[in-house]
Amino acid sequence: MLRLDGVTKRYRVGTFGSRELVAVRDVSLEVRPGEVVALIGQSGSGKSTIGRMILHLTSVSEGTISFDGADIAGFKGSRLRAYYADVQGVFQDPFSSYNPIFRADRTLEVLRETWFPRLGERAWRDKVEAALEAVRLDPGQVLGKYPHQLSGGQLQRLLVARALLLDIRLLVADEIISMLDASTRIDVLNLLGDLKARGLGILFITHDLSLGNYLSDTAVILHRGQVVETGPAERVFARPQHPYTRSLLASVPHLHHKWERPAVPEPAGESG
Amino acid sequence: MSLRVDNLKVWYRTLRGEVRALDGVSFNVADGELVGLAGESGCGKSTLGKSLIRLDGRMRHVDGQVELDGKELPIWDGERMQGFRFKEVSIIPQYAMSAMNPTRKIGKLVAELLESRGERPAAVHDELLRRLALVGLEPEVLDRYPIELSGGMKQRMVMVISTLLNPSLLIADEVTSALDVSTQKAVAETLVGLRDRHVVKSTILITHDLSLVYQIADSIIVMYAGRLAERAPTDALVETPRHPYTRMLLAALPEVGVRFADRRLQGIPGSPPSLLDPPKGCRFRDRCPLAFAKCAEQPPFLEVAPDHFVACWKAF
Numbered sequence: 001m002l003r004l005d006g007v008t009k010r011y012r013v014g015t016f017g018s019r020e021l022v023a024v025r026d027v028s029l030e031v032r033p034g035e036v037v038a039l040i041g042q043s044g045s046g047k048s049t050i051g052r053m054i055l056h057l058t059s060v061s062e063g064t065i066s067f068d069g070a071d072i073a074g075f076k077g078s079r080l081r082a083y084y085a086d087v088q089g090v091f092q093d094p095f096s097s098y099n100p101i102f103r104a105d106r107t108l109e110v111l112r113e114t115w116f117p118r119l120g121e122r123a124w125r126d127k128v129e130a131a132l133e134a135v136r137l138d139p140g141q142v143l144g145k146y147p148h149q150l151s152g153g154q155l156q157r158l159l160v161a162r163a164l165l166l167d168i169r170l171l172v173a174d175e176i177i178s179m180l181d182a183s184t185r186i187d188v189l190n191l192l193g194d195l196k197a198r199g200l201g202i203l204f205i206t207h208d209l210s211l212g213n214y215l216s217d218t219a220v221i222l223h224r225g226q227v228v229e230t231g232p233a234e235r236v237f238a239r240p241q242h243p244y245t246r247s248l249l250a251s252v253p254h255l256h257h258k259w260e261r262p263a264v265p266e267p268a269g270e271s272g
Numbered sequence: 273m274s275l276r277v278d279n280l281k282v283w284y285r286t287l288r289g290e291v292r293a294l295d296g297v298s299f300n301v302a303d304g305e306l307v308g309l310a311g312e313s314g315c316g317k318s319t320l321g322k323s324l325i326r327l328d329g330r331m332r333h334v335d336g337q338v339e340l341d342g343k344e345l346p347i348w349d350g351e352r353m354q355g356f357r358f359k360e361v362s363i364i365p366q367y368a369m370s371a372m373n374p375t376r377k378i379g380k381l382v383a384e385l386l387e388s389r390g391e392r393p394a395a396v397h398d399e400l401l402r403r404l405a406l407v408g409l410e411p412e413v414l415d416r417y418p419i420e421l422s423g424g425m426k427q428r429m430v431m432v433i434s435t436l437l438n439p440s441l442l443i444a445d446e447v448t449s450a451l452d453v454s455t456q457k458a459v460a461e462t463l464v465g466l467r468d469r470h471v472v473k474s475t476i477l478i479t480h481d482l483s484l485v486y487q488i489a490d491s492i493i494v495m496y497a498g499r500l501a502e503r504a505p506t507d508a509l510v511e512t513p514r515h516p517y518t519r520m521l522l523a524a525l526p527e528v529g530v531r532f533a534d535r536r537l538q539g540i541p542g543s544p545p546s547l548l549d550p551p552k553g554c555r556f557r558d559r560c561p562l563a564f565a566k567c568a569e570q571p572p573f574l575e576v577a578p579d580h581f582v583a584c585w586k587a588f
Binding site for chain 1: 453481482521526540
């Protein structure tokens with residue numbers, strides 16, 4: 001469905017763009033229907049840049065991104081709109097994804113104007129309610145409310161519902177749970193799991209390895225813009241091959257298993 | 273006894289009435305103890321942290337006392353608290369990333385801060401260099417602007433500044449939440465290092481990440497809706513939790529090797545109650561699978577095992 005072949009992204013940085021920064025180098029990966037691919041990396045690893053390139057928000061410097069075999073680089077106008085009917089993104093900070101002076105459900109209303117201008121009031125409302133039900137939101141609790149009246153989890157689920165209204169086939173989820181509480185996180189993850197069972201392909205971008213493992217079929221570990229390890233998630237998490245993956249996994253805090261405590265050397269001449 | 277908090281109530285003034293964000297909280301923190309303070313967003317944990325150092329304009333001290341090293345902390349009196357801040361009580365704020373003045377070089381910023389507290393920067397300079405080395409920063413950072421440092425470096429710089437005058441109590445508010453796993457680990461270990469080297473006496477680490485606090489804390493306090501739900505030594509709290517809320521919080525954490533396809537983890541259904549007009553009795557009642565008639569009465573916070581306190585009728 002989605003395919004990246006040797007994708008590279010260069011930025012010009014410094015005064016007058018005198019220097020070149022390679023944010024993403026020669027990345028290839030594939031997302032199939034009903035598959036969750038976890039793209040894991042630290043800040044600055046280029047993982048969000050990859051998400052933005054897939055969503056056609058940033059151009060590709062080298063290589064190709066193709067969806068159903070068609071290179072997305074040339075998409076514009078109605079072809080791009082058709083692409084967005086299949087591919088949508090949800091980002092890290094739900095609070096900044098809404099305009100605070102409008103009611104939160106306006107974000108759904110905008111979709112209607114663009115994509116379903118001829119849909120009747122009744123049919124639209126049914127569609128909205130079905131989408132809200134899929135993300136387990138009570139329409140009465142969220143419709144007509146302003147963003148500040150809703151919790152982070154509710155806002156984030158509303159954004160997923162917005163993506164679902166379009167009947168998308170691929171969701172780019174960029175750190176969508178890192179701002180949420182542990183209990184809300186699991187709700188959103190379970191929701192993605194249910195959507196996956198319905199055939200949705202998900203690119204799950206995260207720096208949190210423990211959450212990457214819960215849901216994903218394939219793990220792609222990114223370090224300084226390059227893929228250092230990739231494979232079935234269970235294998236990558238249980239038997240990491242690359243030293244970078246191993247060091248990342250060793251830093252993840254787990255319950256019932258404590259980090260090795262470094263011996264604290266007695267300070268010499270510490271005044272205290 | 274380093275810190276003693278007794279029946280502390282701090283409410284927020286809003287247009288619709290008073291929000292009882294902190295509603296009768298009592299606990300002690302011993303010398304050298306590192307306490308984790310955990311709970312969902314809006315449970316009052318940051319309010320508790322802020323109350324111990326500075327009430328902002330919307331916050332009102334309603335009741336309760338705080339004692340640090342045997343002296344009363346006048347938390348309701350902003351002026352008198354000035355003598356305690358930085359020297360006795362210090363905080364690493366939630367957004368340490370943006371806590372430093374961007375227009376000052378870091379060295380100048382530190383000097384100005386010290387002078388504002390009546391300290392001579394030259395007298396502390398050697399110690400400042402030692403502290404930088406302790407957290408793995410080069411002395412050259414003092415000649416840099418905050419923007420020239422990475423997120424993890426800024427976080428560690430703020431830790432050095434906050435603890436420079438050896439406060440008795442350090443409050444660390446979500447200091448690791450915005451960091452990558454490896455930086456997170458380094459920052460967490462720095463907190464332990466500050467305690468082990470007696471730079472600070474006791475530390476309260478506020479976080480929603482129980483698996484992180486499990487790594488470094490001596491004991492853990494779990495808050496719910498403005499009250500304490502449970503407090504116990506770290507291992508006891510994680511291995512034998514007594515409050516249903518603690519159990520559900522722990523169950524919602526992904527464990528090593530658990531996968532959606534094999535076993536579906538459960539979140540906590542429902543959401544915390546509004547604290548504008550909190551329900552009577554146990555505030556977790558509506559979301560609790562064990563709730564029964566007795567829960568209409570507020571459970572006391574009782575010791576059920578050595579140093580293990582819980583507020584739940586089912587646990588007594």
